[in-house]
Amino acid sequence: MGHSTRRDFLRTAAGAGLAAGLSGSALASAGKRAATDWVTLGRSGVKVTRLAFGTGSFNGAVQRDLGQEGFTRLVRHAYDRGIRFFETAESYRGMPEMLAIALKGLPRDSYRLMTKYETDPDRRQPAEKMDMFRRQLNSEYIDILLLHCLRPPTWERDYRPIEDAMTLAKDKKVILSHGASVHGLKALRTFPGNQWLDVAMIRMNHAGVAMDTELLRDTSDIGNVDEVVKHTKAVHQQGMGVISMKLVGEGRFKDFAERDRAMKFALNLGCVDCVTLGFKNTAEIDEAIDRIARVAA
Numbered sequence: 109m110g111h112s113t114r115r116d117f118l119r120t121a122a123g124a125g126l127a128a129g130l131s132g133s134a135l136a137s138a139g140k141r142a143a144t145d146w147v148t149l150g151r152s153g154v155k156v157t158r159l160a161f162g163t164g165s166f167n168g169a170v171q172r173d174l175g176q177e178g179f180t181r182l183v184r185h186a187y188d189r190g191i192r193f194f195e196t197a198e199s200y201r202g203m204p205e206m207l208a209i210a211l212k213g214l215p216r217d218s219y220r221l222m223t224k225y226e227t228d229p230d231r232r233q234p235a236e237k238m239d240m241f242r243r244q245l246n247s248e249y250i251d252i253l254l255l256h257c258l259r260p261p262t263w264e265r266d267y268r269p270i271e272d273a274m275t276l277a278k279d280k281k282v283i284l285s286h287g288a289s290v291h292g293l294k295a296l297r298t299f300p301g302n303q304w305l306d307v308a309m310i311r312m313n314h315a316g317v318a319m320d321t322e323l324l325r326d327t328s329d330i331g332n333v334d335e336v337v338k339h340t341k342a343v344h345q346q347g348m349g350v351i352s353m354k355l356v357g358e359g360r361f362k363d364f365a366e367r368d369r370a371m372k373f374a375l376n377l378g379c380v381d382c383v384t385l386g387f388k389n390t391a392e393i394d395e396a397i398d399r400i401a402r403v404a405a
Contacts, residue, residue, distance in 0.1 A: 143191065150347045192219040204223060287308055293322055352380045355385055
């Protein structure tokens with residue numbers, strides 16, 4: 109967290125009180141949107157809360173370092189505040205299992221799970237890996253399964269066997285929807301018009317920090333915000349559900365007002381259904397819930 113003033117503190121406290129005092133329906137009637145609102149991810153039909161709890165801060169290191177007890181307390185705090193969408197990935201070492209432990213005992217139909225399929229060469233068959241994901245998450249089904257971190261423009265051809273296996277798994281209700289997360293303009297340019305993607309996970313903030321560039325690797329270069337927004341609007345218009353990540357520039361936005369600008373930018377574009385953030389303490393969860401209540405018009 110960045111340096112805060114007394115004015116920032118009072119503003120946060122007042123916003124938190126407002127969020128706590130108004131239900132989702134009351135906020136909606138007041139013309140506001142809440143972090144805890146249930147939203148439908150396009151043609152997938154899957155309903156999630158507008159704010160998702162991410163477990164991949166620096167590939168999960170931030171959350172792993174809390175230990176199971178600390179992480180469970182964090183997950184339960186988010187759940188009690190009304191956040192019911194939790195996302196993880198195969199590559200976040202140990203996090204799917206830690207998430208399953210943290211959610212143990214809660215009604216499965218009260219929350220949604222998303223995980224991501226690593227696309228690096230793997231000797232295991234896709235069906236075998238999807239069974240592994242279900243074991244990791246201690247769940248008979250996965251609400252959303254994404255191809256993880258797409259970069260090349262040839263991804264649809266390159267990963268066709270995985271896509272076909274996901275389609276079959278969806279038919280069998282092993283997964284309820286499928287899609288992809290994207291890390292580069294070359295891959296993102298192929299998303300508009302794609303009929304296989306139910307859900308697109310796209311990096312988004314007002315400053316282009318940790319966003320998509322022409323390179324086939326992550327870089328410190330500033331991403332092309334205008335182009336990312338253009339493609340995001342196109343896919344949303346075509347019926348894809350859109351989840352945005354990197355809302356705080358992969359943790360680089362330390363200033364309170366800068367985080368406000370980032371969240372306001374993403375949620376008021378009209379093409380972002382849901383946002384995901386990684387947390388390391390309960391204060392960050394409360395701040396994010398308050399921020400959405402204030403900036404999402």
